Amino acid sequence: MPSVCFYFQVHQPFRVKKYKYFDIGKEHNYFNENGENNLNNKKVLKKVARKSYLPTNELLLDLLKKYPEFKISFSFSGVALDQMEMYSPETLKSFKKLIDTGRVEVLSETYYHSLAFLYSKEEFRKQVELHREKVKDAFNYKPNIFRSTELFYNNDLAAEVAKMGYDGILAEGADKVLGWRSPNFLYKPQGENITLFLKNYKLSDDIAFRFSSRKWKEYPLTAPKFAQWLSAINGNGEVVNLFMDYETFGEHQWKETGIFDFLKNLPEEILKHPDNNFATLSEASKKYNEFAELDVPFFTSWADNERDLSAWIGNSMQRDLLSKIYDLEEDVLKTGDEKLIEEWRKLQTSDHFYYISTKGLEDGTVHNYFSPYESPYEAFISYANAFNDFKLRVKNKLKTYEKTKTKS
Amino acid sequence: MGKVKVLMFGWELPPENSGGLGVACLGLSQKLSERGVDLTFVVPRKTEAMDRGFFNLLSANVNYKEIEVNSCLSPYISPEKYESILREEDNIYGETLFEEVAAYRKCAKKIALFEKFDVIHAHDWLSFGAGVEAKKVTGKPLVVHVHATEFDRGGGKGIDSRVYGREKEGMELADKVVAVSNYTKNIIVEKYNIPSDKVEVAHNGVNLKEKPVGKNLLEAFKEAGYKTVLFVGRITLQKGPDYFLEAAQEVLKHNEKIIFVVAGSGDMEHQIIRQASELGISDKVLFPGFIRGEELHGLYRSADLFVMPSVSEPFGLTPLESLINGTPVLLSKQSGVSEVLTHALKVDFWDTKEMANKILTTLNHDCLKDCLTENGKAEVDKITWDSAADKCLKIYQSLIK
Numbered sequence: 001m002p003s004v005c006f007y008f009q010v011h012q013p014f015r016v017k018k019y020k021y022f023d024i025g026k027e028h029n030y031f032n033e034n035g036e037n038n039l040n041n042k043k044v045l046k047k048v049a050r051k052s053y054l055p056t057n058e059l060l061l062d063l064l065k066k067y068p069e070f071k072i073s074f075s076f077s078g079v080a081l082d083q084m085e086m087y088s089p090e091t092l093k094s095f096k097k098l099i100d101t102g103r104v105e106v107l108s109e110t111y112y113h114s115l116a117f118l119y120s121k122e123e124f125r126k127q128v129e130l131h132r133e134k135v136k137d138a139f140n141y142k143p144n145i146f147r148s149t150e151l152f153y154n155n156d157l158a159a160e161v162a163k164m165g166y167d168g169i170l171a172e173g174a175d176k177v178l179g180w181r182s183p184n185f186l187y188k189p190q191g192e193n194i195t196l197f198l199k200n201y202k203l204s205d206d207i208a209f210r211f212s213s214r215k216w217k218e219y220p221l222t223a224p225k226f227a228q229w230l231s232a233i234n235g236n237g238e239v240v241n242l243f244m245d246y247e248t249f250g251e252h253q254w255k256e257t258g259i260f261d262f263l264k265n266l267p268e269e270i271l272k273h274p275d276n277n278f279a280t281l282s283e284a285s286k287k288y289n290e291f292a293e294l295d296v297p298f299f300t301s302w303a304d305n306e307r308d309l310s311a312w313i314g315n316s317m318q319r320d321l322l323s324k325i326y327d328l329e330e331d332v333l334k335t336g337d338e339k340l341i342e343e344w345r346k347l348q349t350s351d352h353f354y355y356i357s358t359k360g361l362e363d364g365t366v367h368n369y370f371s372p373y374e375s376p377y378e379a380f381i382s383y384a385n386a387f388n389d390f391k392l393r394v395k396n397k398l399k400t401y402e403k404t405k406t407k408s
Numbered sequence: 409m410g411k412v413k414v415l416m417f418g419w420e421l422p423p424e425n426s427g428g429l430g431v432a433c434l435g436l437s438q439k440l441s442e443r444g445v446d447l448t449f450v451v452p453r454k455t456e457a458m459d460r461g462f463f464n465l466l467s468a469n470v471n472y473k474e475i476e477v478n479s480c481l482s483p484y485i486s487p488e489k490y491e492s493i494l495r496e497e498d499n500i501y502g503e504t505l506f507e508e509v510a511a512y513r514k515c516a517k518k519i520a521l522f523e524k525f526d527v528i529h530a531h532d533w534l535s536f537g538a539g540v541e542a543k544k545v546t547g548k549p550l551v552v553h554v555h556a557t558e559f560d561r562g563g564g565k566g567i568d569s570r571v572y573g574r575e576k577e578g579m580e581l582a583d584k585v586v587a588v589s590n591y592t593k594n595i596i597v598e599k600y601n602i603p604s605d606k607v608e609v610a611h612n613g614v615n616l617k618e619k620p621v622g623k624n625l626l627e628a629f630k631e632a633g634y635k636t637v638l639f640v641g642r643i644t645l646q647k648g649p650d651y652f653l654e655a656a657q658e659v660l661k662h663n664e665k666i667i668f669v670v671a672g673s674g675d676m677e678h679q680i681i682r683q684a685s686e687l688g689i690s691d692k693v694l695f696p697g698f699i700r701g702e703e704l705h706g707l708y709r710s711a712d713l714f715v716m717p718s719v720s721e722p723f724g725l726t727p728l729e730s731l732i733n734g735t736p737v738l739l740s741k742q743s744g745v746s747e748v749l750t751h752a753l754k755v756d757f758w759d760t761k762e763m764a765n766k767i768l769t770t771l772n773h774d775c776l777k778d779c780l781t782e783n784g785k786a787e788v789d790k791i792t793w794d795s796a797a798d799k800c801l802k803i804y805q806s807l808i809k
Contacts, residue, residue, distance in 0.1 A: 021764075022764075320775040358783055361783070374754070375750070377751075381766065
């Protein structure tokens with residue numbers, strides 16, 4: 001004890017290009033930006049693969065070979081896997097190699113990295129199902145643990161996920177969830193007999209956000225120092241859930257910050273202490289008992305300081321577009337047009353709405369860093385116009401559909 | 409350090425005229441006084457401003473006096489009028505303006521020898537000469553404050569070399585140059601060859617209060633189902649009214665239920681009216697002329713979107729006035745105000761197609777309009793003169809040492 005549980009999130013959205021009002025009714029490709037900018041999905045994926053995915057995979061494969069005790073967990077959005085297939089098959093192959101070691105757990109999520117659960121349970125279940133198929137195809141793997149988009153969570157979601165047969169679910173170890181309790185134990189959702197894994201946000205964010213911050217008093221963070229912090233949990237914790245974006249390695253924290261050396265040395269440093277070990281989430285769930293049931297009636301997530309849903313539904317532009325995209329559900333499905341249905345789902349990816357957040361715009365904080373648009377208003381304009389074109393296509397399709405129906 | 413004594417040279421004070429320079433000088437002075445600066449503000453002539461409750465506006469805690477030097481100067485023509493002279497066909501400043509500036513400079517010498525002060529602070533080229541002269545006779549440090557350059561006024565169509573020369577002289581002889589935006593600082597560094605580290609940026613503030621609702625000039629159009637897009641400013645090259653009309657034409661191709669309002673007057677007025685009919689959109693463009701006060705606020709309020717398409721705008725006050733009145737703004741990126749306003753739509757002034765895209769999308773989505781307005785309005789409240797005054801005070805202190 002404790003068991004260190006690494007979980008890395010791999011996700012890339014299909015970003016909407018600069019779509020103008022004049023394009024409505026004329027241009028039906030929303031995701032095919034090909035200029036030298038960060039809306040160019042192919043360019044972004046290739047860059048992230050080169051800077052982060054490929055070198056980190058190689059490093060992790062070495063570590064798995066070198067340390068038989070080393071284990072990790074991953075979750076991949078379906079749209080990230082799609083883009084790897086399209087633009088960087090070698091990256092997909094290198095992930096497959098990791099998973100084939102048998103010491104890498106793959107988690108379940110919604111294919112389109114969406115917030116569907118908030119608007120349509122049916123669509124939510126469908127996207128989880130699609131994701132299971134994708135993970136089976138890509139990695140020949142059947143996940144048992146569920147993680148939701150950006151770790152959003154509440155009692156209802158836990159109940160739904162338990163009903164779907166999962167053994168566990170992930171959430172942010174937010175203060176308002178835990179109160180006086182420690183994130184370093186396993187929990188259960190209120191009234192459900194599955195495991196609730198809570199992110200240790202302090203230790204996770206030390207790596208993901210603070211690693212290269214010179215303003216941080218612990219700078220520079222070294223593997224021995226971090227391993228020492230983990231060892232200090234011995235005796236008052238059983239698991240340490242280090243959950244973060246996989247792009248932390250090489251993309252958010254550049255190679256020059258020393259992040260790869262840190263990762264390379266970490267397993268050895270952690271294993272120096274005989275009581276420390278590594279576990280996948282499923283293993284941890286089997287190994288330890290749940291400490292208590294947690295009642296979370298409100299939504300939490302791992303985004304922003306608020307750790308709630310305000311990053312996606314905080315302003316009226318976001319809420320307007322989200323309700324509009326889900327209002328189309330019945331019509332889109334009625335068309336039976338696979339291409340339209342897929343595009344509708346791509347438009348559900350949470351990132352589109354994250355880019356429209358106006359939180360902290362004045363001090364230019366985290367949303368600006370992660371957004372490929374000049375401002376949330378630019379993001380809204382492109383999405384709203386693309387959406388209007390999409391809606392028009394659905395309408396037209398339905399018209400022809402109705403016509404053929406009456407004819408036959 | 410004791411009280412800092414500043415001899416400040418300006419050109420005008422409100423409500424003498426509608427130019428932004430006087431308003432800016434007043435806003436800054438008030439905040440400097442609050443910080444204990446002992447300010448003597450010099451204007452070239454007796455203005456009516458002082459008799460029209462100007463001091464009441466500042467309240468009793470403002471401790472600066474104004475010195476009139478009108479005995480030296482005559483006749484006075486407002487900068488606005490000068491600017492209109494400037495834009496006449498032969499494109500020259502009236503000789504009288506240069507005479508007046510020269511006279512101001514001469515008087516400044518006398519005042520400087522008579523007054524006690526630690527620092528000289530001069531606003532724009534009209535007062536630079538006065539500041540330079542004061543420095544010459546007393547050896548006190550000089551700060552010149554650039555609210556606009558000749559390159560802004562020219563709107564990209566050439567400059568008056570006499571004005572440029574006076575601006576450059578002031579900047580060169582000054583110990584510190586204050587620019588109202590990074591946009592203006594870049595011009596000072598690039599076009600006047602002033603070392604970058606000599607130029608400090610102090611963004612303008614505003615002191616705007618929500619005004620009582622004026623008459624809604626566009627009510628009839630609203631009732632007929634039209635949306636309205638507003639331009640307010642001098643109708644002159646610098647303000648980009650021609651780009652506004654080009655965007656309007658593009659917009660009207662896609663939505664005919666929109667009225668464009670061009671409020672203001674200026675040397676390009678006839679040309680712009682002609683352009684509207686050449687573009688075939690004169691039935692959708694209103695020219696209500698120069699509008700001020702309550703009526704202007706009513707106009708802001710009734711519009712759906714305000715556009716500032718300036719070709720070169722050192723700062724730009726009108727978008728802030730619009731937001732205070734609850735109307736969202738679309739700004740030219742070639743402006744200082746776009747550096748301080750994040751809750752605004754922004755576009756390069758020449759990109760009229762993109763301007764049209766943003767106008768159309770905004771008019772099509774109330775939630776976009778509402779977010780821009782609500783957040784923008786809150787942001788304007790934070791754009792005060794405090795930070796500019798803090799910066800100027802710091803500069804004074806560093807120069808006195």
